[in-house]
Amino acid sequence: MKKLTRTIVAALMAVPLMTGVASAYELVMPTLDYRTGPYAPNGIPFANGYGDYLNMLNERDGGINGARISLIPCETGYNTKKGVECYENTKAEGQSGALVYQPLSTGITYQLIPKASVDEIPVFSMGYGRTSAANGKVFPWVFNFPATYWSQATVFVQYIGEKEGGMENLKGKKIALVYHNSAYGKEPIRTLEKAAEKYGFEFMALPVDHPGQEQKSTWLQIRREKPDWVMMWGWGVMNQVAIKEAASIRYPMEHFIGVWWSGSENDVLPAGAAADGYLSGAFHQPGDNFGAHDDIKKYVYDKGMGLGDRDRIGEVLYNRGLVAAMWTSEAIRKAMEIHGTNEVRGTHVRDGFEALEVDEARLKELGLEGFTIPVKVTCENHEGPGKVALQQWDAKAKKWSLVSDFYEPLRDITGPLIAEDSAQFASENNVAERSCN
Amino acid sequence: MIYRETGQFKANYQDDQALFPIDQDRYVIYGILFITFAVVPYLLNPYWLNAILLPFLIYALAALGLNILTGYCGQLSLGTGGFMAVGAFSIYKLMVAFPELGFIPLVLLSGLITAAVGTLFGLPSLRIKGFYLAVATLAAQFFLIWLFNKVGWFFNYSATGMINAPPMTVFGVIVTGPEANGVAKYYLVAGIVAVFALAAKNIARGRIGRNWMAIRDMDIAAELIGVRPLIAKLSAFAVSSFYVGMAGALYFAVWLGSAEPTEAFDINQSFLVLFMIIIGGLGSVLGSFLGAAFLVIMPIMLKNLLVGGFGTESALAEHINIIIVGVLIIGFLIVEPHGLARLWRIAKEKLRLWPFPY
Numbered sequence: 001m002k003k004l005t006r007t008i009v010a011a012l013m014a015v016p017l018m019t020g021v022a023s024a025y026e027l028v029m030p031t032l033d034y035r036t037g038p039y040a041p042n043g044i045p046f047a048n049g050y051g052d053y054l055n056m057l058n059e060r061d062g063g064i065n066g067a068r069i070s071l072i073p074c075e076t077g078y079n080t081k082k083g084v085e086c087y088e089n090t091k092a093e094g095q096s097g098a099l100v101y102q103p104l105s106t107g108i109t110y111q112l113i114p115k116a117s118v119d120e121i122p123v124f125s126m127g128y129g130r131t132s133a134a135n136g137k138v139f140p141w142v143f144n145f146p147a148t149y150w151s152q153a154t155v156f157v158q159y160i161g162e163k164e165g166g167m168e169n170l171k172g173k174k175i176a177l178v179y180h181n182s183a184y185g186k187e188p189i190r191t192l193e194k195a196a197e198k199y200g201f202e203f204m205a206l207p208v209d210h211p212g213q214e215q216k217s218t219w220l221q222i223r224r225e226k227p228d229w230v231m232m233w234g235w236g237v238m239n240q241v242a243i244k245e246a247a248s249i250r251y252p253m254e255h256f257i258g259v260w261w262s263g264s265e266n267d268v269l270p271a272g273a274a275a276d277g278y279l280s281g282a283f284h285q286p287g288d289n290f291g292a293h294d295d296i297k298k299y300v301y302d303k304g305m306g307l308g309d310r311d312r313i314g315e316v317l318y319n320r321g322l323v324a325a326m327w328t329s330e331a332i333r334k335a336m337e338i339h340g341t342n343e344v345r346g347t348h349v350r351d352g353f354e355a356l357e358v359d360e361a362r363l364k365e366l367g368l369e370g371f372t373i374p375v376k377v378t379c380e381n382h383e384g385p386g387k388v389a390l391q392q393w394d395a396k397a398k399k400w401s402l403v404s405d406f407y408e409p410l411r412d413i414t415g416p417l418i419a420e421d422s423a424q425f426a427s428e429n430n431v432a433e434r435s436c437n
Numbered sequence: 438m439i440y441r442e443t444g445q446f447k448a449n450y451q452d453d454q455a456l457f458p459i460d461q462d463r464y465v466i467y468g469i470l471f472i473t474f475a476v477v478p479y480l481l482n483p484y485w486l487n488a489i490l491l492p493f494l495i496y497a498l499a500a501l502g503l504n505i506l507t508g509y510c511g512q513l514s515l516g517t518g519g520f521m522a523v524g525a526f527s528i529y530k531l532m533v534a535f536p537e538l539g540f541i542p543l544v545l546l547s548g549l550i551t552a553a554v555g556t557l558f559g560l561p562s563l564r565i566k567g568f569y570l571a572v573a574t575l576a577a578q579f580f581l582i583w584l585f586n587k588v589g590w591f592f593n594y595s596a597t598g599m600i601n602a603p604p605m606t607v608f609g610v611i612v613t614g615p616e617a618n619g620v621a622k623y624y625l626v627a628g629i630v631a632v633f634a635l636a637a638k639n640i641a642r643g644r645i646g647r648n649w650m651a652i653r654d655m656d657i658a659a660e661l662i663g664v665r666p667l668i669a670k671l672s673a674f675a676v677s678s679f680y681v682g683m684a685g686a687l688y689f690a691v692w693l694g695s696a697e698p699t700e701a702f703d704i705n706q707s708f709l710v711l712f713m714i715i716i717g718g719l720g721s722v723l724g725s726f727l728g729a730a731f732l733v734i735m736p737i738m739l740k741n742l743l744v745g746g747f748g749t750e751s752a753l754a755e756h757i758n759i760i761i762v763g764v765l766i767i768g769f770l771i772v773e774p775h776g777l778a779r780l781w782r783i784a785k786e787k788l789r790l791w792p793f794p795y
Contacts, residue, residue, distance in 0.1 A: 035752030075740075079490070080700055084693065084738060088488035110599050114615035131596075181586065183597035184684050190596050206445040210699060241708045356700065421596050428593075428603050429614065 005343035025343050027332060029054065032083055032103045038211035039078035039236035041266040042317055046104055047073070048308035049321025052296050055307075057329055059299040064332050067342040070094060076108065078236070083108035084115075091119055098326055102372055105342075106184035108140075114429065121346040122353055124331075126324045127152075127260060127283065131187055131414075132421035136354070137433045139422065143353050145327075145384030146283050146375050149259065150417060151409030153188035153231070155281070155388040156257050157195045160229050171200035171264040176227035177268050178218060178234065178242055181207035184234040192231075194413050211240075212238025219245040229406055232258045239267035247274030249318040257390070263400065264316040268393045274366035276395035279403070281388050284323045284372035286400040288314025292365020293391045294323065299351070315393075316370065316400055323372055330366075331356050354379055379436035440788040441504030456638060478620045486619035488691075492628045493733045495688045500713040500725035501630075501637050502680025507711070508720035509641055510673035511653030512562050516555075516574035519581035520678050522698050523551040524685025526591050529600045532613075532690065533593060540605045540612055540690075544629065548683040554581075555678020562670045578707055585698040593714055599697050602690040613690045622691050629687065633680060640676065640723050649673050650720070669701075681710075716766060718778025727777040731769075736762055 031050060034043035053057035054069045063069050072093055074086035083103060091098045101116060101123045103109045109129035116123045123142045125133065131150045133142035147155075160175065177192060179185030189205055196203035204227065206218045212234060222230060230251065234242055240264045242415060244257055254277045258267070265279020293313055301310050335344045335352025344352070358366075359374040375384045387406040394401065410437075426433060439660050440461050447453040457463040478486065498520060527547035531538070538546070558577040562570050585591045592600050604614030611617045612625045640646050648669040651659035651794055689696045696702070709732060717728020736758055743754035775782050787794065 036755045073751040074744075074757040077755065080696075081693070085488045088484045089741075092484075106597075107697065107700055110597075110601075110697075111693065114601070114694055117616040133584065181697050183599045186597045210703070401730075422596065424593075425601070427602055430604060 013071055020294065023262075025067055026094055026096065027067050027344070028070050028072060028090075028094040028096050028098055029100060029328070030072040030074055030086070030098050031095065032076045032086050032101065032105070032108060034076050034078045034104070034137065035077060037077040037079070038213075039238075042236055042239075042261070043078065043104065045266070045315050045317035045319040046324075048209065048312070049213070049288050049318035049323075050102065050325045051307045051321075052300050052313075052318075053292065053325035054329065055305060056292075056296045056300050058236050059303065060295055061257075063341055064329055065336050067336075069329075071132075072098075076103075078105050078107075080105070080107040080111055083307065084111050087112055087115065090123060096343065096345055097121070099332065099344065099346055100329065100353075102126065102324055104128070106130075106187070107182060110183055113139065113142055119346070120350070122331075122350040123323070124328055124353065126320075126327070128184070130425075132418045132425065134381065134418050135422040135435055136378070136380045136382040137422075138431055139428045140384065140434060141350060143377065143382045145356075145382060145387045146373060147388050147409065148383050148414070149187040150191040150414040151383065151386040152259060152281050152388045153191040154410035155390075155407040156196060156412055157192070157199065157233055157412070159390055160408065161199070161403060164228075167199055172207065172224065173201040173229070174204065174206045174227040175201050175224070175229045175231065176206055176222060178206050178208060178215075178222075178232045180212060180234050180238055180242065181209045184235065188231075188233060190417060191413060195410070198413065199430075208234070208238055208242070211236060212241055215241050215245050218242075219249050219251075222246075222251065222426070223249045228255065230256045232256070232262050234258065234262045234267075239264075239286060240270045243268055243271045243278060245272045247271045253277035253393075257281070263391060263393075265398070265400070266315075266317070268395070269398070273395045275393055278393045279390050280393075280400075282316075282391040282400075282402060283388060283406075284319055285370065285402065286314065286316045286319060286391065290369070290371055292326070292371075293367075295367060296322075319371075323368075326366060326368065327356065327358065327375065330358050330362070353377060354382075386414075438537070440785070442789065448594060451614075456635075456642075470631065473631070474624070476621050477679065478623055483619040486623045489734055489737055491619075491622060491626060492688075493694045493729055494623075494630045494712065495684050495692055496713060496733050497726045497729035498630050498633065498687070499661075499681050499684035500717065500729050501634060501722065502677045502682075502684060503710050504714045504720065504722070504725045505641070505680065506677035508714055508718075508724070509646060510649035510670065510677075511654065512559070512670060512673060513567060513571040514677070515571050515704070515707045515711065516558060516577035516581070517710040518702040518704060519578035520555055520681040521688060521706060522552050522581055522585055522702035523554045523678075524682030525689035525696060525702065526585050526600065526698075527551065527682065528686035528690050529602065530591070530593075532603055532605060535613040536603070536605060540607045540625075541629075543605075544683055544686050544690075547686040548679040551682020551685065552675040552679040555681070556671050556675045559671050559674025559678075563667060572681055575707075576702075582702060585702075593603055595761050597697070599695055599728075600689070601695040602693075613694070615694060615740065622744050626687055626691055630682065633683070634722055634726075637680070638787030641720075641722070645669075645672060645676075653720075690735030712766070714776075716776055717768060721776070721778035723781060724776050724778030727781075730767075732779065733761075735765075 033047040048432055051368050060071055072090050076083040098121050106128050109125040112123050129144050131148040133139040133144050151285050192203050208215055258280035260281035268275040290296045300306050331352040334355050335348040338351050339348045356377045373387055384410045389402050389406045390402045390404040392403040442459050442606050499649050503517050508512050514788040524547045531543045561573040594596050602613045610621045648664045651664045652669045713728030713732050718724025739758050743749040
């Protein structure tokens, strides 16, 4: 009892310490990391890439336009309740308040969408979260560029059609989806059902429960049903297990496509040589041969401030974190430009996101030429380009490489679904559509 | 010295049977209620109200519910998460379909729906006991979550199976949805918890509660002295599920705002609430609150202390947190296997004899 009281007293005394007074104006960016739990293998590289890039901006340029970035890490363990606690804890931090959230969890994103909209803090759920947030008229505070899950699902269908020798050949084919049994994994189902209707392929959905260690029955079912293609919406430990299981039933890896959260080194390495040829979605290059990576090594790792291991710079999820940090910092830069001040707040950053345009020329200036696709966000379109490419794993060289061009999504399928889902959200939550003129 | 009943004479039966027969206890309860309703909301910032006290109160309500079943009636249940999900999905469907009924009646209604479901899943308790019953309630947990995940009607066919709480008001003040303010939500939840904690305290010491305790202590003996096991066990399941259902409704509608069945109500919820009553004290209303505080407030405080106070890295702090909470649980159970509430009872006994213990 005494110990408990002492702990509580000490914790109470610690609270004022946390809200210390900042001297210069700092750009507060909380990061909802997860370096613990079953999703840590994926959470760690992303958090490292995100943090390293922003630390590099601090060290190299003194922040964004001279305003330093203050990163506030908060551990969520991919747990929604902890994520909400982190959000409440960090949202009012510092003079600026939190400027933007990058939850890296569809579950936490769903929690934050209504809360952040009221607190006027933008949520940048980069390529995850609620797909219908692409409709900026209903979700002014949420951004999910460069592409959504639904766009990605239609791109995979197109890729399969191409490999089968034309979309008409999809008729009668069997496509399975192995998905994380949560809001995240269920995202593509409706799109794929619509696509199945349109192209006449047979669609089967196979859920895998959190955390995804146990998939024997799922893969037995796949062995029995023999689908022509398998897609996967997995995360964390589930990815490795699925790829190993697929290898153990000798499922052809060239016919196994993961979402872009199921395509990193951590996911394929445990399966060894058997993972060769496994495909996944992508919207940026793997590797560390870009100017930005050199700067990170020079300004961050050489000073011993790196968040991770030096030799893991350039892994797929590290680069994913880096690209998220790049777009976020560009949005803040844009916000400073629009509002003519360095002392931006959440509302300003939202305007920055909405006017964000990172084209080839700007990528080159940032030392990321050819790293990712050009992005342009507008008031009504928060999904940006929506384009997706595929990358393939080479088990011998232990390298991912892009093996396709960037596909346009099938907007005739995703468009009506986005309109329908955002309208449902608007009516359930009494949100009025804003005009974008 | 201060805590002493000397000189407090009871002149009638009413005084003798009061909920808190000792004056000091009564004053402490008045004090706590005063602090809860008149001081806390104005003293603490929204972070404390929204992220710490709200989950504490809601889990305390759930623990109270499970304590009625497990602590008072002796029926072990691992279905708490599932029953919370019933409450949450009931209130979601009701909020969307009948918003005009008002929020508090809807909370009570979803409690009643959960009570019905809980009674149904309580039927096996008439035949099986102990660990075997725990397995039967575990089946309820998995079945209910599977149901809410599978059948589109429960989540209004939303694309991802997520449910969102639409904004609703109590006496004109918004209490659900993102625009609700922390103080309003706190008052609502604290009010409900206070009323039903009082109710639980009263039920437990009345005829029904005594029936439950008789069943708990020895069911054959209870049957011989005229306690009907069917009524006693099923009423415990019903009342317990009513509390747990209300907790689930508040958990989803007031605290989280949106939820998906697989994560928000998984088996870990059931264990968490069970640990709360084991650590807090089985068969004690106070124990439900102490257990909830121990497992909800303390980890957050520890994290804030480590990260904010000592500047520990957030991931390392999480690992340290797991270690410390685990060690404290073991430590407390070694020192006092009957839970924190028992420690309080011992302290009270000692205080009454102080300074002349015999």
